Structures are given as C-alpha cells and as structure tokens.
C-alpha cells in the first residue's frame with residue numbers, strides 16, 4: 001500500500017489550510033459536510049490521526065471514528081427526519097476510495113429517493129451552511 005500523503009485534501013482541512021462545513025470535532029475526530037453530497041446532510045467523519053484507510057489505521061483511532069459515526073448518524077436521522085441512513089467507508093482505489101485519508105460517509109436516506117452518483121454536483125455553500133446548522137443543533141440534543 002502507498003504511504004500516507006500529508007498533502008491530501010482532508011489533511012489540509014485538518015490543518016486548517018482548506019475550509020470545511022464543520023459539524024463536530026473532538027480531540028480525535030472531525031466531522032464535516034461532503035462538498036458533493038449524495039444526499040442532503042451527507043457527512044464525512046475522519047480521524048485526526050494520519051491514516052490512509054482501514055488497512056493502516058490503529059484500532060484505537062478507528063474506534064474513535066466509530067464512536068463519532070454513531071453519534072453523527074443519530075443526529076443526521078433527527079436533523080433530516082430521515083427514514084434510514086447509508087454508512088460507507090472505501091479502501092484504496094479498487095475499493096472506491098478517492099481521498100486517501102480514512103473517512104466514513106454518513107448519508108441520511110428517505111424512502112424512494114436514490115443517492116446521487118458520487119461527485120456528481122458541488123452543493124451551494126448556503127445550503128451546506130444550513131445543513132451544518134441543522135446537524136449541530138441535533139447534536140446538541142444528543
């Protein structure tokens with residue numbers, strides 16, 4: 001497997017070199033909205049540790065991501081009045097991974113509405129602001 005590249009876009013977001021619509025942060029993880037959401041509220045949960053994917057992440061770091069994913073999933077269901085949720089995590093190009101810093105996708109779902117294809121449309125910043133505010137409010141209720 002290729003080594004971790006500290007210049008990947010999510011590493012830049014973690015260092016504050018690139019903006020994001022932040023939803024949640026603690027000592028171990030950051031959660032922010034996907035810039036090309038496949039459903040409204042599509043959120044990415046990432047470790048602060050420099051891990052490429054599930055193959056190289058330390059178990060402790062992965063467990064922090066799992067805990068945060070559980071929390072974000074509950075908030076996303078509430079914030080978007082979702083019927084369900086799709087949780088995905090891709091590993092290496094052959095596994096569908098495009099950005100090589102481990103991340104978990106949390107996508108609120110509604111009955112009869114398909115996900116958009118990956119990277120099909122960059123969402124308007126105002127919409128992302130509104131969705132982040134909804135998620136933050138729901139997280140405050142957890």
Ligand code: 5GP
Nearest residue numbers: 009020033034035036090096097098099119
């Ligand atoms: P994956 O690597 O699991 O295939 O997906 C990478 C995800 O990162 C995609 O859903 C894509 O829309 C998202 N993405 C790519 N570049 C950026 C970015 O600069 N900011 C944010 N917030 N998301 C991004």
